[in-house]
Amino acid sequence: MSQKIDLDHGRFRQIIRGKIKQNLRKYISQGEMIARKGKDKVSLPIPQVDIPHFKHGGKQQGGVGQGQGQVGDSLGQGEDGDQPGQGQAGDRPGEHLLEIEVSLQELAEILGEELELPRIQPKGTEKIIAWKDKYTGIRSTGPESLRHFRRTFRQALRRQISMGTYDPAHPVIVPIRDDKRYRSWRSEPLPQSNAVIIYMMDVSGSMGDEQKEIVRIESFWLDTWLRSQYHGIESRYIIHDAMAKEVDRDTFFKTRESGGTMISSAYKLCAKMIEDEYAPDQWNIYPFHFSDGDNWSVDDTVTCVELMKTKILPAVNLFAYGQVESPYGSGQFIKDLREHFDEDERVVTSEIKGKDAIMDSIKDFLGKGK
Amino acid sequence: MVASGLRRFPAYLRDIQEEVEGYARGYGLDFFPILYEVLDYKTMNEVAAYGGFPTRYPHWRFGMDYEQLAKSHEWGLSKIYEMVINTNPAYAYLLEGNSTVDQKIVMAHVCGHVDFFKHNYFFSKTNRKMIDGMANHAAAIRRHMARMGQDVVEDFIDTCLSIENLIDPMSPFIVRKREARAAEGGDGGEDGDDVPRLRAKQYMDKFINPPEFLEAQKKKRDEEKRRARKRFPEEPQRDVLQFLIHHAPLDGWQRDVLEIVRNEAYYFVPQAMTKIMNEGWASYWHSKILTEKALTSAEIIDYADANSGVLATSPGRLNPYKLGVELFRSIEDRWNRGRFGKEWEECDSMDAKRDWDRRLGLGQRKLFEVRKLYNDVTFIDEFFTLEFCVEQKFYTFGFSERSGNWEIMSREFKKVKDTMLRQLTNRGQPFIFVEDGNFENRSELLLRHQHEGVDLDMAQARDTLRNLHKVWTRPVSLLTKIEGKGKLLRCDDATITEKSAEYV
Known part of the structure; x- marks a missing residue:
C-alpha cells in the first residue's frame, strides 16, 4: 500500500544519501561508524539536515520541572543529547546533527557510486546450486494436495449459474471433475556464487595501534562492499608474526605480539586453507594482506613469491596487499611484490599512508571489478 | 479523504x-x-x-x-x-x-x-477551512514545482521555513491604519511633480507662484519626503515575513511560496501559544x-492506568497536560471557595487562609471565562501562585558546568515563575525585528535581536542569516548581544563577518 508520505520520505532519504556521499571521506577516515554498526545497519550523524532557525542558545537557558528532589540534585548527564528539556544545540559550533540509520546495503551502494567501483564479475559461469519452486498460476490438473479450494468453488459456481442450476435461496455448490483447479508451479534455478575473504595481518611488534585501526577501518569497508556483491560470503582471519594462526574476528583486531615477521607463514596457511576448504571453481576467493612491509629476510620474501605464484594466485580472484606506513617498518615488501607481479592483473598493492588515504586505497583494491 | x-x-x-x-x-x-x-x-x-x-x-x-x-x-x-x-x-x-x-x-x-x-480568543482569526487551505497550498506548490523544477522550489521552501518563526503572533488582532497609508505612499508618492501652489486666478498665477517659489517649495517637499523615508520601516517591524513579502525582490512564484509558509505559520501559532x-x-x-x-466500574483501572501515563512527570521536563490540568483545578477550587480578590490577597493569617471558604461556587464559571480569554503566558502569569508552586513541587533546573550535569537549581517561587514565563513568551523564540530596510543607505537589511537575557544560538543564527540573504539578495545584518557585548553579524554572499557594535 503506497502512502503520500512515501514521496516525502523518499525525498528525505535522497537528501540523506547526498549528505553521506559528501561526507564519505570523513566517515571513512574517522572510522566512527564502525562503532555504531548493528546487525545490518549503521547509524550515522548527518550534519546540516535540519532547517536552521533563530533560536536561543542552550546552556544559559535551563527550564522548569516538577517533582521530588533537593536543590543540587542531578537530573542526568549533559552529554549526547540526553539532557532534559530543551536541546543543547549550541554545544558543537556549526553543526546540527541528526542521527540516521542506513542499511549496509545502501552504504555499499553509496560507496560504490562515490568511488565509481565497477560491479564485480564473479569468475566462471555462475554455478547453479539450488532450484527453488515457485507457485505461478492455476491449471486444471494436478495432485489433490494442491487443489485450490476457492478457485475450484468459484469455477463450480460459474458453471452452475450458466447452466441455471444455481438457486440463491438454497446455495449448494457441488464441484465436478472439470471444475477442479490446482496450483501450478515452476522451478527456478537459483544462481549462487560464493565468496570468501581471507584477511591476513602482521601483528609483529612494529605494527602499532594506529596501524591496526587503519586495517580495521579498511576491512570494514572492503567487507561492506564485497557483501553487497555476493550473496553468501565468509570471512576468515589469519594473524602472523613469525608464526601464523587462524583466529576469530575479535582476536584479529586486538592481538598484539612482539615477535619478528615471517610473511611466508601466513601465505602458507592461506594456501592450505584454500586447498582444503575452498575449491577455486566454486569459490570467489579474496585474500587481503596487511603489513608494515617489514619482512624477516630476503629468503622469506622469495618463499612468499614462490607460494603466491604456485598456490595462491591460480586460485584467487584478487590478491590484495595493503602496506600500512609504520615508523619501524622498512616498507620493503611492497617493492618486492611490485617487482615480481607488476604485470599480474590479479595482484593489487596499495600503500596506506594514514587514515586519510584509506578511501584511495579502497579504490585501488576494488577498482578493478574482480 | x-x-x-x-x-x-x-x-x-x-x-x-x-x-x-x-x-x-x-x-x-x-x-x-x-x-x-x-x-x-x-x-x-x-x-x-x-x-x-x-x-x-x-x-x-x-x-x-x-x-x-x-x-x-x-x-x-x-x-x-x-x-x-x-x-x-x-x-x-x-x-x-x-x-x-x-x-x-x-x-x-x-x-x-x-x-x-x-x-x-487566540483561535478566533484562524482559518476554519484549513483542510482546503492546505490542499490549495499543496496544489499551488506542485504547480510551481512543475514549472520551475522540484529542486529549485524545494530549496526555496527550505529557505522560507528557516525564517518561518519570524512572525508577529499578535498581528491578526491589531487593526493597522498605518499599513494602508504606507501602501498608498509607496505607490502614489512617485508622481511628485505636483508641487503645492498658492491659490490664484489663472492669469495671476505667474506672479503669485513664480518659478523660484515653486523651486523652493519643491525642495522643501523633497526634504520632507527624504526625512520620512529615512526610517524604513517607520517602526521596527516584527512580522519579518510580511516585510519580505512586500519589499524583497522576489519572483512571483517565490512570493507565493513565502506567503504560503507565512500563512501556515500563522495558522499554527495559536496552538503553540x-x-x-x-x-x-x-x-x-x-x-x-x-x-x-x-466509565463503567469495569473500566476504572484501565482508565486510571492510561490517565496516569498522560499526566506523568519526568525530571527536567514540563508536562503541559499535568501543569494545565492542575492549574485549571486550582482555579476552580479557588473560585469555588472565594480565594481571590483584595481580601484574600491582603490576608496575613495563615490559619485564616487555610480554612478560607466563602462557598461562592464560581469555579465552573471562572473556568469557562479563562478558556475564552487567556493564552499560556497570561494564564501562568495570573494563576500560577506561590501556593500552587509549592504544592505541585516545581523547581528550576540548569546546566552545571562544575558537574557536567543538569541539576535542580532552585525551588524559589519567583525564579520558577520567571523561568516559566520566559520560556513561554513568544513561544520561547527570540524577538527579531526588521530595524532598517535601507541599512547604511545601501538597501541592505538590518535585523535586531531584542535581547531578553539569553543569547542566540550562533551557529544556527549564521545559517539563518544566509537564508535571509537568499531572500533579500542584498547583504543582511543582525544586531545582537553575545555574552553581554553588542555584535553585528553581516552576511554578504556566502561570507559572514562579525564585528562588535553598539547595542542599545
Missing part, C-alpha cells in the same frame, strides 16, 4: 461518540461537529507528520518527521493516541486497535480541544466526563 489506511467508522465507536458528546454538552462544552477517522498506525504517523492534515505540499521535512515518528513507534517509545485539528467541522483521528476505554478517553479529550478551538491551556482544558474534561459519567 485519507484514502489509504482509512477504516469505516464502526457503530460501537459512533455510540460512544454520541454518549460522550452528550455528557460534554451537558457540562456546557460547545464544540464544532467532530468527524472521527480510525487510522492504522502507519497512516496515523503519516497524518501526524503532516501536522494532522491529510494533504500538505511536498517537502522532505515531512518525510523526516515521519521517519522519526515511525522509528519511535517501532521501538515502542511513543504512540500517538489522538490527534485533532482546528477546523470546522473538526477532524479527529483514532488509532485502530486501541481499547474501548482508550477511545472513550480520546473522544472526551477531543471534545475539550474542539471547545477550546471554537472559543479561545496555548499548548498548556489547551492540553490542560482537554485533560480536565476527559477526566471529569469519564470519572463522573462515562
Whole structure:
C-alpha cells in the first residue's frame, strides 16, 4: 500500500544519501561508524539536515520541572543529547546533527557510486546450486494436495449459474471433475556464487595501534562492499608474526605480539586453507594482506613469491596487499611484490599512508571489478 | 479523504461518540461537529507528520518527521493516541486497535480541544477551512514545482521555513491604519511633480507662484519626503515575513511560496501559544466526563492506568497536560471557595487562609471565562501562585558546568515563575525585528535581536542569516548581544563577518 508520505520520505532519504556521499571521506577516515554498526545497519550523524532557525542558545537557558528532589540534585548527564528539556544545540559550533540509520546495503551502494567501483564479475559461469519452486498460476490438473479450494468453488459456481442450476435461496455448490483447479508451479534455478575473504595481518611488534585501526577501518569497508556483491560470503582471519594462526574476528583486531615477521607463514596457511576448504571453481576467493612491509629476510620474501605464484594466485580472484606506513617498518615488501607481479592483473598493492588515504586505497583494491 | 489506511467508522465507536458528546454538552462544552477517522498506525504517523492534515505540499521535512515518528513507534517509545485539528467541522483521528476505554478517553479529550478551538480568543482569526487551505497550498506548490523544477522550489521552501518563526503572533488582532497609508505612499508618492501652489486666478498665477517659489517649495517637499523615508520601516517591524513579502525582490512564484509558509505559520501559532491551556482544558474534561459519567466500574483501572501515563512527570521536563490540568483545578477550587480578590490577597493569617471558604461556587464559571480569554503566558502569569508552586513541587533546573550535569537549581517561587514565563513568551523564540530596510543607505537589511537575557544560538543564527540573504539578495545584518557585548553579524554572499557594535 503506497502512502503520500512515501514521496516525502523518499525525498528525505535522497537528501540523506547526498549528505553521506559528501561526507564519505570523513566517515571513512574517522572510522566512527564502525562503532555504531548493528546487525545490518549503521547509524550515522548527518550534519546540516535540519532547517536552521533563530533560536536561543542552550546552556544559559535551563527550564522548569516538577517533582521530588533537593536543590543540587542531578537530573542526568549533559552529554549526547540526553539532557532534559530543551536541546543543547549550541554545544558543537556549526553543526546540527541528526542521527540516521542506513542499511549496509545502501552504504555499499553509496560507496560504490562515490568511488565509481565497477560491479564485480564473479569468475566462471555462475554455478547453479539450488532450484527453488515457485507457485505461478492455476491449471486444471494436478495432485489433490494442491487443489485450490476457492478457485475450484468459484469455477463450480460459474458453471452452475450458466447452466441455471444455481438457486440463491438454497446455495449448494457441488464441484465436478472439470471444475477442479490446482496450483501450478515452476522451478527456478537459483544462481549462487560464493565468496570468501581471507584477511591476513602482521601483528609483529612494529605494527602499532594506529596501524591496526587503519586495517580495521579498511576491512570494514572492503567487507561492506564485497557483501553487497555476493550473496553468501565468509570471512576468515589469519594473524602472523613469525608464526601464523587462524583466529576469530575479535582476536584479529586486538592481538598484539612482539615477535619478528615471517610473511611466508601466513601465505602458507592461506594456501592450505584454500586447498582444503575452498575449491577455486566454486569459490570467489579474496585474500587481503596487511603489513608494515617489514619482512624477516630476503629468503622469506622469495618463499612468499614462490607460494603466491604456485598456490595462491591460480586460485584467487584478487590478491590484495595493503602496506600500512609504520615508523619501524622498512616498507620493503611492497617493492618486492611490485617487482615480481607488476604485470599480474590479479595482484593489487596499495600503500596506506594514514587514515586519510584509506578511501584511495579502497579504490585501488576494488577498482578493478574482480 | 485519507484514502489509504482509512477504516469505516464502526457503530460501537459512533455510540460512544454520541454518549460522550452528550455528557460534554451537558457540562456546557460547545464544540464544532467532530468527524472521527480510525487510522492504522502507519497512516496515523503519516497524518501526524503532516501536522494532522491529510494533504500538505511536498517537502522532505515531512518525510523526516515521519521517519522519526515511525522509528519511535517501532521501538515502542511513543504512540500517538489522538490527534485533532482546528477546523470546522473538526477532524479527529483514532488509532485502530486501541481499547474501548482508550477511545472513550480520546473522544472526551477531543471534545475539550474542539471547545477550546471554537472559543479561545487566540483561535478566533484562524482559518476554519484549513483542510482546503492546505490542499490549495499543496496544489499551488506542485504547480510551481512543475514549472520551475522540484529542486529549485524545494530549496526555496527550505529557505522560507528557516525564517518561518519570524512572525508577529499578535498581528491578526491589531487593526493597522498605518499599513494602508504606507501602501498608498509607496505607490502614489512617485508622481511628485505636483508641487503645492498658492491659490490664484489663472492669469495671476505667474506672479503669485513664480518659478523660484515653486523651486523652493519643491525642495522643501523633497526634504520632507527624504526625512520620512529615512526610517524604513517607520517602526521596527516584527512580522519579518510580511516585510519580505512586500519589499524583497522576489519572483512571483517565490512570493507565493513565502506567503504560503507565512500563512501556515500563522495558522499554527495559536496552538503553540496555548499548548498548556489547551492540553490542560482537554485533560480536565476527559477526566471529569469519564470519572463522573462515562466509565463503567469495569473500566476504572484501565482508565486510571492510561490517565496516569498522560499526566506523568519526568525530571527536567514540563508536562503541559499535568501543569494545565492542575492549574485549571486550582482555579476552580479557588473560585469555588472565594480565594481571590483584595481580601484574600491582603490576608496575613495563615490559619485564616487555610480554612478560607466563602462557598461562592464560581469555579465552573471562572473556568469557562479563562478558556475564552487567556493564552499560556497570561494564564501562568495570573494563576500560577506561590501556593500552587509549592504544592505541585516545581523547581528550576540548569546546566552545571562544575558537574557536567543538569541539576535542580532552585525551588524559589519567583525564579520558577520567571523561568516559566520566559520560556513561554513568544513561544520561547527570540524577538527579531526588521530595524532598517535601507541599512547604511545601501538597501541592505538590518535585523535586531531584542535581547531578553539569553543569547542566540550562533551557529544556527549564521545559517539563518544566509537564508535571509537568499531572500533579500542584498547583504543582511543582525544586531545582537553575545555574552553581554553588542555584535553585528553581516552576511554578504556566502561570507559572514562579525564585528562588535553598539547595542542599545
